[in-house]
Structures are given as C-alpha cells and as structure tokens.
Amino acid sequence: MVMPNTRKIPPSPADDRFIYLLFTAQQKLRNHLNTALTASGVKVTVAQSGILFLLKQKDGRTMTELSTILEVDNSTLTGLADRLERAGFIRRDANPGDRRSSNIYLQPAGLAEADKAKAVIRRVNQEVKAGFQQPDLDMFRRVLQSISMKFGRNGQLKTTNTEESP
Amino acid sequence: MVMPNTRKIPPSPADDRFIYLLFTAQQKLRNHLNTALTASGVKVTVAQSGILFLLKQKDGRTMTELSTILEVDNSTLTGLADRLERAGFIRRDANPGDRRSSNIYLQPAGLAEADKAKAVIRRVNQEVKAGFQQPDLDMFRRVLQSISMKFGRNGQLKTTNTEESP
DNA sequence: TGACCATATTTGGCACGCCAAGCAATTGTT
DNA sequence: AACAATTGCTTGGCGTGCCAAATATGGTCA
Numbered sequence: 001m002v003m004p005n006t007r008k009i010p011p012s013p014a015d016d017r018f019i020y021l022l023f024t025a026q027q028k029l030r031n032h033l034n035t036a037l038t039a040s041g042v043k044v045t046v047a048q049s050g051i052l053f054l055l056k057q058k059d060g061r062t063m064t065e066l067s068t069i070l071e072v073d074n075s076t077l078t079g080l081a082d083r084l085e086r087a088g089f090i091r092r093d094a095n096p097g098d099r100r101s102s103n104i105y106l107q108p109a110g111l112a113e114a115d116k117a118k119a120v121i122r123r124v125n126q127e128v129k130a131g132f133q134q135p136d137l138d139m140f141r142r143v144l145q146s147i148s149m150k151f152g153r154n155g156q157l158k159t160t161n162t163e164e165s166p
Numbered sequence: 167m168v169m170p171n172t173r174k175i176p177p178s179p180a181d182d183r184f185i186y187l188l189f190t191a192q193q194k195l196r197n198h199l200n201t202a203l204t205a206s207g208v209k210v211t212v213a214q215s216g217i218l219f220l221l222k223q224k225d226g227r228t229m230t231e232l233s234t235i236l237e238v239d240n241s242t243l244t245g246l247a248d249r250l251e252r253a254g255f256i257r258r259d260a261n262p263g264d265r266r267s268s269n270i271y272l273q274p275a276g277l278a279e280a281d282k283a284k285a286v287i288r289r290v291n292q293e294v295k296a297g298f299q300q301p302d303l304d305m306f307r308r309v310l311q312s313i314s315m316k317f318g319r320n321g322q323l324k325t326t327n328t329e330e331s332p
Numbered sequence: 333t334g335a336c337c338a339t340a341t342t343t344g345g346c347a348c349g350c351c352a353a354g355c356a357a358t359t360g361t362t
Numbered sequence: 363a364a365c366a367a368t369t370g371c372t373t374g375g376c377g378t379g380c381c382a383a384a385t386a387t388g389g390t391c392a
Contacts, residue, residue, distance in 0.1 A: 151198035
C-alpha cells in the first residue's frame with residue numbers, strides 16, 4: 001500500500017523528504033563539529049582529521065591511497081594535504097620506488113593533533129547516539145549504509161575502520 | 167557497559183562512527199543527485215532548487231526569509247541567488263517599503279525548472295526509501311531530526327514543507 | 333535633528349567538494 | 363628501443379558553505 005490512511009491525517013504529517021533531512025542534519029553536525037573542535041583548541045578540521053587518523057593507523061600512505069579510502073577526489077586531497085603540511089602536521093616524502101607518488105608521513109605535531117581531534121569527535125558521536133537504543137541506531141546505520149551503497153561510485157560498502165571505533 | 171563482549175567478536179563489528187557514516191552518505195547522495203539532475207537536463211543544482219521550491223510555494227520572499235528557512239548563511243544565499251538570477255530563473259525586485267531588502271520573484275523559466283528538478287528529486291527520494299519498511303524510515307527520520315535539534319542553532323525543529331512531500 | 337543601534341544585503345576570504353586538463357613518470361606493446 | 367596508454371598528482375575553475383567586515387537603510391531616543 002502506497003497511500004497513507006486517509007481517514008485521519010496525523011497532526012504532524014511526518015516529513016518524508018529524506019534528502020532534505022539528511023542534508024540538514026549533516027550540515028548542522030558539521031558546523032557543530034568544527035565549532036567543538038576549535039573550542040577545544042584543535043586547529044585541524046573534520047575533513048583534515050580523517051587524513052591524520054588514517055596515517056596514525058598506518059603511516060606513509062600515498063595520496064591515492066588516502067583519497068581512495070576517504071572516497072574524495074584526488075584534487076580534494078591535494079588541498080587537504082597542502083593545509084596539513086603547511087601547518088606542520090604531515091610531511092610529503094618522495095617515494096624512491098615511484099617518483100610520481102609521494103608518501104605522506106604524520107609529524108609529531110600531527111599525531112598530537114589527531115588525538116585531540118579524536119577525543120572531540122568521539123564525544124560528539126556520543127551526543128549523536130544519546131537518547132536512542134541500540135536497535136534504533138542499528139537501523140539508522142543500515143539506512144545510511146544503504147544510501148552509500150546505492151549511490152556510491154563502486155556500489156560497495158567501505159569498511160575502513162579508522163581506528164577502534166568512533 | 168562500555169566494552170563489547172570479549173568472548174567472541176562478531177564477524178562485522180558494526181561501524182559505530184555515525185559522523186563518518188552520515189557524511190559519506192550525504193556526499194554520495196549529493197553527487198548522485200546532481201548527476202541525476204544534469205542527466206535529466208536540469209540546469210539548476212540541488213541547493214538552488216530549494217530556493218525555487220520556496221518561491222513556487224510563495225513568491226516574492228526576501229533574501230533573509232529564504233536564508234532563514236533554508237538555514238544557510240545570508241552570504242550563501244547571495245551566491246545562490248546570483249546564479250539563479252544570471253540564469254534567468256529568478257528576479258530581484260526592489261522592495262518599495264524597505265529599500266534595504268529585495269523581493270525575489272520566480273520567473274517563468276524558473277517555475278519550469280523547479281518542476282523538472284522536483285521530479286528528479288522525488289524519484290531519488292524514492293530510491294532512498296527503497297528496501298525499507300515504514301517503521302525503519304520513521305526511525306531513520308527520528309535520528310536525523312534529533313541531530314538537527316541537538317546541533318541546530320535554535321535547537322528547534324523546522325518543518326517548512328516545501329510542497330506536498332519529497 | 334542628530335547620534336546610535338538594529339536590520340538587510342553584499343563582498344571578500346577561506347575550506348572543501350567536484351571536474352577537466354596538464355605534467356611527469358611508469359608500464360605495456362610492438 | 364620507441365610509441366602509446368596508464369598512473370599519480372597538481373592546477374584551475376566553479377559551486378556551496380562559513381565568518382567577518384562593509385554598505386545602506388531604518389528606527390529610537392535624547
């Protein structure tokens with residue numbers, strides 16, 4: 001059945017615009033996150049932190065490796081890496097085996113920054129989950145993952161856990 | 167309990183990083199949406215379509231009115247309106263009562279464009295919902311709305327239905 | 333009226349996405 | 363070995379967000 005019960009329309013017609021809802025939630029979450037990060041003295045942004053986490057997990061990755069995992073365009077990664085390098089958080093090193101590519105290495109300051117960012121992000125992730133039961137969150141995850149699968153480039157689910165969990 | 171069961175780790179450790187999941191889903195959805203729009207000959211982007219929908223619902227709104235409803239910065243709206251106006255989809259008209267503000271009017275081409283965009287967005291919204299039961303989607307919505315409420319500027323839920331539904 | 337504060341919008345600067353194009357280096361083909 | 367195709371990365375251009383500052387107008391109050 002496609003049509004809702006026509007006998008009685010509920011007081012709040014239940015917003016069916018999931019695209020809008022998703023976009024709005026993401027935008028507010030991103031703003032809150034970046035605000036929380038700067039408030040905690042973290043200089044790096046959410047987007048940049050992803051690179052740091054991946055390098056902490058395995059140092060010396062290449063640009064392509066990072067952009068593939070993060071599923072962003074190569075050129076996007078160039079910009080992110082530029083800023084991280086300018087801030088002294090990472091270092092681009094020539095790859096002796098293949099002079100086209102470069103290996104990215106986490107600098108001490110970058111490692112410290114990653115940990116600071118991780119703490120904030122973990123906290124916000126808890127805030128997101130607050131007020132819901134595990135089954136609810138599981139369903140939420142399932143829908144998000146289905147969106148990623150349906151509309152993703154490769155149609156595949158990417159489970160590249162950056163670290164332990166949040 | 168904070169630690170998971172240590173006796174047996176399940177095959178798939180259930181990704182708990184909702185921030186990452188939400189960001190990824192949103193990004194893929196946005197890309198798919200804009201691809202689908204251009205594929206259908208729609209010249210306007212998702213972001214721009216929001217303005218058209220609001221004007222179709224009630225023409226002559228001001229910039230501030232639009233940016234408040236869409237919950238984007240005023241300056242963001244300036245850019246969006248610039249492009250829509252340059253494309254001939256809207257018109258900025260001086261407000262006789264208050265010369266600081268301007269009323270935005272949908273042009274015939276803009277109305278046509280809004281309808282074309284609406285069809286595509288509605289279709290993608292159906293794709294998002296595909297494979298889920300209504301209770302699942304309701305839970306999905308609830309979590310998204312709770313994120314918007316938790317992290318929104320005003321902490322309030324905005325239910326400005328742009329039209330009938332998707 | 334004139335100093336002041338508030339409001340509406342724009343501008344400029346930055347972050348990050350995308351795409352298309354470019355460049356250098358590597359690999360494959362013949 | 364020589365040419366073509368591929369790969370790794372950067373550049374340039376654009377859209378969309380943000381914030382802070384500038385502009386212009388409007389309203390208040392002494």
